Amino acid sequence: MASLTLGSKSPSTYTGHTLVLGVGGTGENPAVLASDDLPRALAKQLDSVVSAVSPSTKVGETAVLAAVPGAKADTLVLVGLGEEPGTDALRRAAGAGVRAAGKGPVALALPHGDAAGLTAIAEGALGGDYTFTTHKSAQETDGDREITVFTPLGRKEDPKGALARAEIVARGVRWARDLVNTAPNLLYPQTFTEQVQQVATASPGKLGVEVLDEEALADGGFGGIVGVGQGSSRPPRIVTLSYTPKSKKAKHVALIGKGITFDSGGVCIKPSASMATMKSDMAGAAAVAATVVAAAELELPVAVTGYLCLAENMPGGNAQRPGDVVTMRNGTTVEIIDTDAEGRMVLADGLSLAAESGPDQMFDVATLTGACVVALGPDVFGVMANDDDVRSAITDAAERADEPSWPLPLPTGLRAQLDSPVADIAHKGGRMGGALTAGLFLQEFTKGADGEQIPWAHLDIAGPSFNESGAKDHLPKGGTGVAVGTLLEHIATLA
Numbered sequence: 001m002a003s004l005t006l007g008s009k010s011p012s013t014y015t016g017h018t019l020v021l022g023v024g025g026t027g028e029n030p031a032v033l034a035s036d037d038l039p040r041a042l043a044k045q046l047d048s049v050v051s052a053v054s055p056s057t058k059v060g061e062t063a064v065l066a067a068v069p070g071a072k073a074d075t076l077v078l079v080g081l082g083e084e085p086g087t088d089a090l091r092r093a094a095g096a097g098v099r100a101a102g103k104g105p106v107a108l109a110l111p112h113g114d115a116a117g118l119t120a121i122a123e124g125a126l127g128g129d130y131t132f133t134t135h136k137s138a139q140e141t142d143g144d145r146e147i148t149v150f151t152p153l154g155r156k157e158d159p160k161g162a163l164a165r166a167e168i169v170a171r172g173v174r175w176a177r178d179l180v181n182t183a184p185n186l187l188y189p190q191t192f193t194e195q196v197q198q199v200a201t202a203s204p205g206k207l208g209v210e211v212l213d214e215e216a217l218a219d220g221g222f223g224g225i226v227g228v229g230q231g232s233s234r235p236p237r238i239v240t241l242s243y244t245p246k247s248k249k250a251k252h253v254a255l256i257g258k259g260i261t262f263d264s265g266g267v268c269i270k271p272s273a274s275m276a277t278m279k280s281d282m283a284g285a286a287a288v289a290a291t292v293v294a295a296a297e298l299e300l301p302v303a304v305t306g307y308l309c310l311a312e313n314m315p316g317g318n319a320q321r322p323g324d325v326v327t328m329r330n331g332t333t334v335e336i337i338d339t340d341a342e343g344r345m346v347l348a349d350g351l352s353l354a355a356e357s358g359p360d361q362m363f364d365v366a367t368l369t370g371a372c373v374v375a376l377g378p379d380v381f382g383v384m385a386n387d388d389d390v391r392s393a394i395t396d397a398a399e400r401a402d403e404p405s406w407p408l409p410l411p412t413g414l415r416a417q418l419d420s421p422v423a424d425i426a427h428k429g430g431r432m433g434g435a436l437t438a439g440l441f442l443q444e445f446t447k448g449a450d451g452e453q454i455p456w457a458h459l460d461i462a463g464p465s466f467n468e469s470g471a472k473d474h475l476p477k478g479g480t481g482v483a484v485g486t487l488l489e490h491i492a493t494l495a
């Protein structure tokens with residue numbers, strides 16, 4: 001990953017390859033906006049450049065210019081910031097600016113007045129710098145370039161600390177993206193598990209890993225994940241990744257991730273067009289793993305346990321059938337209606353396991369339903385909860401992390417769709433409101449040992465976890481790492 005350096009002195013003295021400056025204001029009166037006052041000569045040059053080129057002030061749109069007298073960088077990138085740039089515009093502009101800069105050392109001098117702005121610029125820059133090279137035989141080496149961030153903030157605001165934290169968050173996002181992008185013949189429950197073990201061991205954070213393999217899952221009564229995994233030659237796992245802070249009084253958050261390393265649909269097989277991106281069906285587990293590691297490295301004073309529910313949904317000879325009845329970890333019997341509704345089955349067992357340890361709050365993260373994408377579009381994740389405060393806390397955290405989200409209801413009136421004539425519950429309702437009946441099913445598995453509901457929210461990230469269109473701003477094509485930022489923002493508020 002590129003490294004971040006704090007720019008001291010004026011951006012005009014930056015001698016690296018590319019300097020990124022902002023252009024803001026209204027379309028008719030664009031003006032160059034920098035982190036600090038620019039030397040008068042350079043400001044004048046830029047004024048005449050702007051009136052000659054009229055660069056776009058739309059957030060994330062860029063103009064690349066050859067050297068300008070008064071600035072030492074070889075190239076200048078002007079990136080649109082909109083009228084009044086908040087953190088979202090800064091994050092996007094930084095990502096777009098770094099991508100437009102191409103290869104070589106780059107510096108950003110974008111206007112901001114607080115640490116949140118600096119963090120958004122730093123995270124956006126590292127996000128835009130991402131490329132996925134794992135499967136390229138000729139490894140590109142410019143992945144380690146230096147990114148300089150100019151800031152007007154003084155020591156009291158600890159800009160160094162802000163950059164260090166941004167690096168930890170960005171490394172987590174990058175790992176989640178890599179996991180999502182990795183080919184599904186190479187990333188499956190066992191290799192996912194091994195990667196988590198390696199990362200946990202190599203991390204400076206204090207992390208513990210426990211693995212339930214297929215035998216332990218069968219012995220432990222995890223009928224949901226065992227049923228989903230039994231059609232694949234590559235058996236399922238539940239990996240528990242935990243971070244325990246020093247303080248004994250810390251709150252405890254459980255994160256449960258859907259980790260279907262490939263979703264063929266099982267015997268209710270998907271049409272090939274819908275299957276094309278289903279290597280990304282483990283994006284929830286990737287986000288959870290990355291969040292726990294980052295929380296440990298940030299030394300947040302909150303205990304965080306991740307449960308990665310890893311399975312491959314395949315139509316092998318031993319695959320689950322519609323009509324099967326399985327007994328879940330918490331003893332509930334479930335009638336299988338559609339083997340393509342597999343995510344809720346692995347998550348339900350993960351939620352039950354998490355609930356056994358009595359956490360203060362639980363969050364599951366899952367590429368759960370196409371219905372959620374129909375409802376909210378490809379960029380917004382849905383948030384359902386058994387607790388209004390927890391739901392608002394997540395949508396608020398998502399807003400601070402610049403990850404678009406929206407609350408969805410869990411209407412009790414739809415619960416009857418999950419009634420089963422043969423088992424305690426069916427796992428699927430009708431087509432209408434499919435994201436909500438999935439949420440209602442999960443809600444059945446959020447009771448603690450005392451029978452009380454544990455405050456819980458469900459994040460359906462089916463849309464924004466995988467970017468099928470081109471790279472845009474700080475988001476690359478393919479895996480995005482969505483939810484890592486939101487979860488870390490939320491966990492930090494519990495400190």
Ligand code: BES
Nearest residue numbers: 281338340341343367368369370371462
């Ligand atoms: N993994 C899919 C959901 C999905 C769809 C994620 C599109 C990302 C993009 C999930 O397992 C699934 O197949 N859901 C079904 C549910 C149905 C069978 C109740 C769906 O959305 O059609």
Ligand code: MN
Nearest residue numbers: 263340341342
């Ligand atoms: Mn499915």
Ligand code: ZN
Nearest residue numbers: 260263281343
């Ligand atoms: Zn799925």
